Amino acid sequence: MTTGNGSTTAQLITKHRPTLDRALDAIRTREFWTPHPEHPKAYGEGAPEEGKAAFDALRGSRFEVPGQPVSGEWTATEVSPYGLEMGISYPRTDEGAIDALLPVMSGGLPGWRQAGPEGRAAVCLEILARISARTHEFAQAVMHTSGQAFMMAFQAGGPHAQDRGMEAVAYAYAEQTRTPERAVWEKPQGKRDPLRVTKEFTAAGRGIALLIGCNTFPTWNGFPGFFASLATGNAVLVKPHPRAVLPLALTVRIAREVLAEAGFAADLVALAAEAEGDGIAKNLATRPEIKVIDYTGGSAFGEWLEANARQAQVHTEKSGVNTVLLDSTDDYAGMLSNLAFSLSLYSGQMCTTPQNLLIPAGGVATDAGHKSYDEVVADLGAAVSKLLGDDARANALLGAIVGDQVRERLESASSLGEVALPSRAVENPEFPDATVRTPAIVKLDAAKPEAEAGYLAECFGPVSFAVAVGSTEDALTLLRRTLREKGAMTVAAYTTSAEVERQVEEVCFDESAQLSLNLTGGVYVNQTAGFSDFHGSGGNPAANCTLCDGAFVAGRFRVVEVRRMAAS
Amino acid sequence: MTTGNGSTTAQLITKHRPTLDRALDAIRTREFWTPHPEHPKAYGEGAPEEGKAAFDALRGSRFEVPGQPVSGEWTATEVSPYGLEMGISYPRTDEGAIDALLPVMSGGLPGWRQAGPEGRAAVCLEILARISARTHEFAQAVMHTSGQAFMMAFQAGGPHAQDRGMEAVAYAYAEQTRTPERAVWEKPQGKRDPLRVTKEFTAAGRGIALLIGCNTFPTWNGFPGFFASLATGNAVLVKPHPRAVLPLALTVRIAREVLAEAGFAADLVALAAEAEGDGIAKNLATRPEIKVIDYTGGSAFGEWLEANARQAQVHTEKSGVNTVLLDSTDDYAGMLSNLAFSLSLYSGQMCTTPQNLLIPAGGVATDAGHKSYDEVVADLGAAVSKLLGDDARANALLGAIVGDQVRERLESASSLGEVALPSRAVENPEFPDATVRTPAIVKLDAAKPEAEAGYLAECFGPVSFAVAVGSTEDALTLLRRTLREKGAMTVAAYTTSAEVERQVEEVCFDESAQLSLNLTGGVYVNQTAGFSDFHGSGGNPAANCTLCDGAFVAGRFRVVEVRRMAAS
Structure with missing residues (x-):
C-alpha cells in the first residue's frame, strides 16, 4: 500500500495550513479574499514569455502522462478557435485502457484515506500552488482551447479557477472535520458503572470520481469537482472535452507529480483522453467503480447522467435561460x-x-x-x-x-x-x-x-x-x-x-x-467570485449543485465509525 | 402571507436556544448527551396512566386534523400486533384531497422562509418538547402499531426518536448558518476606489417534503427526515405506513398546533393517510411539488423512488444484510x-x-x-x-x-x-x-x-x-x-x-x-445513539443517507444570494 511519505506530507501541511485557515475563514465570512493575483504582471518578470514558450513547446508533440497505464494509441482533437495549430496528442483511453486503469486507481485509495483530511488538503493546495506558478502557461492553454481572449483566459482560467479549486478544498476539509476523529461516549447507568464506548470516525472517499470537462471553461468549471473529490479521499479520472484537453491534462500531470512526491499513488489522478466520437464518458459514467461524477455541459447529457449513473453521486451544471x-x-x-x-x-x-x-x-x-x-x-x-x-x-x-x-x-x-x-x-x-x-x-x-x-x-x-x-x-x-x-x-x-x-x-x-x-458599475451579473458568491443555486433545472457549498462536498465521502467498549 | 408572530417566535428562541446550543455541541463532540430522559418514571407521577388514557381515548374514534383540507372519507388501517382493537379512523387522502392540499401547503412557505434558521429551529424544538411531554402516549401508539415491547416502544419510540429529531434540527441549523446572512465584499482596484458589493444570503427550502413512514419504527425513523425538512424551510407531508399511522398523526397534529400558535401556516405540516392498497406514495413521490423525500422500508420501493422521483432529493433507508x-x-x-x-x-x-x-x-x-x-x-x-x-x-x-x-x-x-x-x-x-x-x-x-x-x-x-x-x-x-x-x-x-x-x-x-x-457489555450492535453514532453510512446499498450528518440536511434547502452595488 502506498501510504504517503509522512514527513513530506507534514511539510506540506506546515506550508499550506495558513492558507487553508484563511480560505476557511473566507467561506465563513464571504468577504473578498484571494491568494491568486489577478494581474499578469504579478507572476514575475519573464513569466508571460516563459508561459508562452512552455505552451508552444507542447504544441505539435505527444503529451506523456508518465506512469499511467495507456493503450499505446494517441489522439489529437484540439482546434484553437484562434486558428493556431495545436497538434498535441494525448494517450487515447480505450476500453482496454480503462479496464487496466481503474483497478490501479483504486489501489491508491487506502493510502490516500490514511492521509486524513488535513494531509489531503495540503497535497491539494500544493497542486494548486504549482498550477498557480504556471498560470501563464495555463492562460495560453485555456485561450487556445476555449477561444477566450487572453486576459479572460488568464484571469478566469488562472487565478479565478484556482480560487474555485481552493474553495472546494476548504469546504471538503471543513465537511470532513465536522465529526471528530475520536470520541469517548459515557452513558450514566444510575448506580451502576457508566457504559463507556470509544468511537473512531474516519472520512472515507467513495472510490473513483469522474470529471467530465467542458470546452469553454475547462479549469474554472473543472477545478471545483476535481479538488472536491480528491480532497475527500477519492481518486479522480479526468475526461476532458476533446476540444479542451490541455488545461486539464496539465492539471493531471501536476497532480500526479505532487502525489508521487508526497509518497501517494500517482494513479490517484489519471487522464482519459478520447478521439472525437469515442464517447467514452457514457461508458465510464456507469461503471460500478465510478462513485462520483462532476459534469459541465449541455442539458441532454447532464440529464442522462442524472438518470443513468445511479451508482454515483452526480453533480451537473447544465444549461439554463438567464x-x-x-x-x-x-x-x-x-x-x-x-x-x-x-x-x-x-x-x-x-x-x-x-x-x-x-x-x-x-x-x-x-x-x-x-x-x-x-x-x-x-x-x-x-x-x-x-x-x-x-x-x-x-x-x-x-x-x-x-x-x-x-x-x-x-x-x-x-x-x-x-x-x-x-x-x-x-x-x-x-x-x-x-x-x-x-x-x-x-x-x-x-x-x-x-x-x-x-x-x-x-x-x-x-x-x-x-x-x-x-x-x-x-x-x-x-x-x-x-x-x-x-x-x-x-x-x-x-x-x-x-x-x-x-x-x-x-x-x-x-x-x-x-x-x-441594479448592477451599474464594475460588477457584472455573469461573474462570480470564489469564496464569496455562489455560482448557480443547485435548486433549479440549470444545475443540481452550486459552487461551492456543503452539499457540493458532503456526498463525496462517508464517515465510517468504529466503536469499541472502553474500560469503565 | 402568514409570516409568523414575531414575539411568539422570539419567546420560543429564548426558551430553546440553550438546548439548541447544547445539541450543536453534542454533534461536534459526539459525546453522550440527551435532553430526553430514558426512564418512564422521569415523566412524572401519573404520566403512564395519563398516556395510556389518552391513547385509549383515541381508539375507536375519528382522528381529526383540524383545518387540513380533507376528502371527507375516513380510513382505519391499523392492527395492533398485540391484538388490541385500534379502530382509529384518519382522513383518507385521495387524489382530490392531494390536489387541494399541496397548494395550501405551498402557501405557507414564504412565511416559514422568513422565520429564518433560528426561528424554525425554535419552532421545531417546541414541537419536540410537546412530543416529549406526551412520551407515554407515544409509547402506547408505537407499541400497538409496531409490536415493540413496552419498554422499547417507550425508549426507542420516545426519547431516542426525539434525540434523532433534535439532532436533525441541530444539523439543519448548523448547515443553514454556515453562510452569513449578509456580507460586504470589497475588492481592491489598485489606485481606483474598491468595488463594493453587499450580499444577502437566504436559506430557502426546496418546497414540499414527503415523509414515507415505516411500520416498525414510525417515530425513530420518521423524526429525522420530518425535522430536517421542516427546519430547513420546507413544508412536510406525512404519509405514514397504513399499519403505523397514529405515532405520526399525533406528530402532525402537535406540529400544526405549534406552527399556528407561532403565527405560521398550520398546513406547513399535513397528514396523508390512505386505505390499504391505495398506494398514494407512488403518486405523491413524483408530483412536481414534492422536492424532498424521506423513506424507510423495503429495497424495492426505495430503489423505485431513487430511480423515479427525479424531481426530489430522495433519502432512503432500505434493507441490507448485517x-x-x-x-x-x-x-x-x-x-x-x-x-x-x-x-x-x-x-x-x-x-x-x-x-x-x-x-x-x-x-x-x-x-x-x-x-x-x-x-x-x-x-x-x-x-x-x-x-x-x-x-x-x-x-x-x-x-x-x-x-x-x-x-x-x-x-x-x-x-x-x-x-x-x-x-x-x-x-x-x-x-x-x-x-x-x-x-x-x-x-x-x-x-x-x-x-x-x-x-x-x-x-x-x-x-x-x-x-x-x-x-x-x-x-x-x-x-x-x-x-x-x-x-x-x-x-x-x-x-x-x-x-x-x-x-x-x-x-x-x-x-x-x-x-x-468486540461488543460484550451493555452496548449492542443494533443500537445507535443520537448525537453520537451514525445510523447507517449512506455509502452502501442499504441506505443512501446516514442519520445524521451534513449531507442528510444539505440538499433540503438552497442558499439564494442577492447582491447589490454598495456605495463606495
Whole structure:
C-alpha cells in the first residue's frame, strides 16, 4: 500500500495550513479574499514569455502522462478557435485502457484515506500552488482551447479557477472535520458503572470520481469537482472535452507529480483522453467503480447522467435561460453600459450570460426620463456598439467563437424575430483565422406564442432577446416560469421600486435562483467570485449543485465509525 | 402571507436556544448527551396512566386534523400486533384531497422562509418538547402499531426518536448558518476606489417534503427526515405506513398546533393517510411539488423512488444484510450474551439486527479454549434460550411479530438449512392474541452454492444464519461481497488479533459500513445513539443517507444570494 511519505506530507501541511485557515475563514465570512493575483504582471518578470514558450513547446508533440497505464494509441482533437495549430496528442483511453486503469486507481485509495483530511488538503493546495506558478502557461492553454481572449483566459482560467479549486478544498476539509476523529461516549447507568464506548470516525472517499470537462471553461468549471473529490479521499479520472484537453491534462500531470512526491499513488489522478466520437464518458459514467461524477455541459447529457449513473453521486451544471428584468432605473447610462459589457464578454459564451431581457412594452422609468421599449432596445444596442466600436477593444472583450455550433446559432437567430442589433464580424489582426463576432439583440413579443421558441430555449452564444412584456407583473410571471421550466444560473433586475425588488426576490427564493440587483458599475451579473458568491443555486433545472457549498462536498465521502467498549 | 408572530417566535428562541446550543455541541463532540430522559418514571407521577388514557381515548374514534383540507372519507388501517382493537379512523387522502392540499401547503412557505434558521429551529424544538411531554402516549401508539415491547416502544419510540429529531434540527441549523446572512465584499482596484458589493444570503427550502413512514419504527425513523425538512424551510407531508399511522398523526397534529400558535401556516405540516392498497406514495413521490423525500422500508420501493422521483432529493433507508464476523474472543461468555441480546431484541425486526454470523468452519479461539463451529452455534443458541427462558422476560424483550410476512418468513426459514436453534412461540398473558416468537438460528455452509439464497438475501425478522466459512480470510471476502452487493446497516466483529481488526476496518472503510468491535457489555450492535453514532453510512446499498450528518440536511434547502452595488 502506498501510504504517503509522512514527513513530506507534514511539510506540506506546515506550508499550506495558513492558507487553508484563511480560505476557511473566507467561506465563513464571504468577504473578498484571494491568494491568486489577478494581474499578469504579478507572476514575475519573464513569466508571460516563459508561459508562452512552455505552451508552444507542447504544441505539435505527444503529451506523456508518465506512469499511467495507456493503450499505446494517441489522439489529437484540439482546434484553437484562434486558428493556431495545436497538434498535441494525448494517450487515447480505450476500453482496454480503462479496464487496466481503474483497478490501479483504486489501489491508491487506502493510502490516500490514511492521509486524513488535513494531509489531503495540503497535497491539494500544493497542486494548486504549482498550477498557480504556471498560470501563464495555463492562460495560453485555456485561450487556445476555449477561444477566450487572453486576459479572460488568464484571469478566469488562472487565478479565478484556482480560487474555485481552493474553495472546494476548504469546504471538503471543513465537511470532513465536522465529526471528530475520536470520541469517548459515557452513558450514566444510575448506580451502576457508566457504559463507556470509544468511537473512531474516519472520512472515507467513495472510490473513483469522474470529471467530465467542458470546452469553454475547462479549469474554472473543472477545478471545483476535481479538488472536491480528491480532497475527500477519492481518486479522480479526468475526461476532458476533446476540444479542451490541455488545461486539464496539465492539471493531471501536476497532480500526479505532487502525489508521487508526497509518497501517494500517482494513479490517484489519471487522464482519459478520447478521439472525437469515442464517447467514452457514457461508458465510464456507469461503471460500478465510478462513485462520483462532476459534469459541465449541455442539458441532454447532464440529464442522462442524472438518470443513468445511479451508482454515483452526480453533480451537473447544465444549461439554463438567464433573465434580466428591467422595471426602472435611476442610472440609465450605468445600466446600459453594465448590460452591454455582460452581453459582450466572451461573446456571450458563458453559462451566466443574460439571454432574455424582459422589458415592459410600455417602457421603463429612468433618471433620463421615460424610455419606450424601442428606445431601451436601441439604446442598449448603441451601448454595445460603442463598447465594441474599437476592434482592438472588441477583440480583447469578445475572444473567439468556440465552435461552428455557436456561429450557426448566431447566424440563425435572425429567424427568431426582428434583429435590433445585428452581429458584426471583427477582424483579429494577430489571429486572422479567428471567428470573432459581436452580440446580436433580437426583439421578441411575449404576447405572440411563437416567441416562446426563442425565449424559452437556451441560445448559447452571442444572442440575446429583448422580450416585450405587458408589464413588470407579466415579467415576474415569465421569470418564474422560465426558472421553473428551464432554470437559470443568473437573474438580474433593475428597479427603483422596493416593492418590485421584494417581488423579484420572492420569485428567486421560491425558484432558487441567484439574483443581482441594479448592477451599474464594475460588477457584472455573469461573474462570480470564489469564496464569496455562489455560482448557480443547485435548486433549479440549470444545475443540481452550486459552487461551492456543503452539499457540493458532503456526498463525496462517508464517515465510517468504529466503536469499541472502553474500560469503565 | 402568514409570516409568523414575531414575539411568539422570539419567546420560543429564548426558551430553546440553550438546548439548541447544547445539541450543536453534542454533534461536534459526539459525546453522550440527551435532553430526553430514558426512564418512564422521569415523566412524572401519573404520566403512564395519563398516556395510556389518552391513547385509549383515541381508539375507536375519528382522528381529526383540524383545518387540513380533507376528502371527507375516513380510513382505519391499523392492527395492533398485540391484538388490541385500534379502530382509529384518519382522513383518507385521495387524489382530490392531494390536489387541494399541496397548494395550501405551498402557501405557507414564504412565511416559514422568513422565520429564518433560528426561528424554525425554535419552532421545531417546541414541537419536540410537546412530543416529549406526551412520551407515554407515544409509547402506547408505537407499541400497538409496531409490536415493540413496552419498554422499547417507550425508549426507542420516545426519547431516542426525539434525540434523532433534535439532532436533525441541530444539523439543519448548523448547515443553514454556515453562510452569513449578509456580507460586504470589497475588492481592491489598485489606485481606483474598491468595488463594493453587499450580499444577502437566504436559506430557502426546496418546497414540499414527503415523509414515507415505516411500520416498525414510525417515530425513530420518521423524526429525522420530518425535522430536517421542516427546519430547513420546507413544508412536510406525512404519509405514514397504513399499519403505523397514529405515532405520526399525533406528530402532525402537535406540529400544526405549534406552527399556528407561532403565527405560521398550520398546513406547513399535513397528514396523508390512505386505505390499504391505495398506494398514494407512488403518486405523491413524483408530483412536481414534492422536492424532498424521506423513506424507510423495503429495497424495492426505495430503489423505485431513487430511480423515479427525479424531481426530489430522495433519502432512503432500505434493507441490507448485517454481518457479524467471529474470529476470536477473549470474552466468550460476554460475546455470546451480547449477541443473544442483539438477536432477540424486538424479535430481530430491526434494520440493524445481525443476520449472518460468519464462523470459521475450523472454529474460533476463545478465553474458554478453542470452540468448534458447532460448539459456537450451540453455545449461542443456549445463550439465546437462557436469555429468553423466562416468559415474562422474553415478552419484555421480544415484543410481538409485526405482521404475517415476518411470521411466514420465520416459518419458512427451516427450508434454508439445518435449524440449530428453533423458534419458540411465547405466550403473552396480557395480550393473548399477540404473536411472540424467539429467534431461530439456521446453519449454512458457505462452501455450498445453494446457501447463498440464505445469506445473500435480507431475511427481516427473527432469523439469523450461522454461516460456516473456510477461514477468517474467507469471512472478510464474504463480508466485502455482502456489503457491496446487499449493503448493511451494521457490521460487528469479534477478534483478539490486531491484524484482523485492521482488515475488518479496511473492508468497512472501503465499502462504507459502520463497525462495532468486540461488543460484550451493555452496548449492542443494533443500537445507535443520537448525537453520537451514525445510523447507517449512506455509502452502501442499504441506505443512501446516514442519520445524521451534513449531507442528510444539505440538499433540503438552497442558499439564494442577492447582491447589490454598495456605495463606495
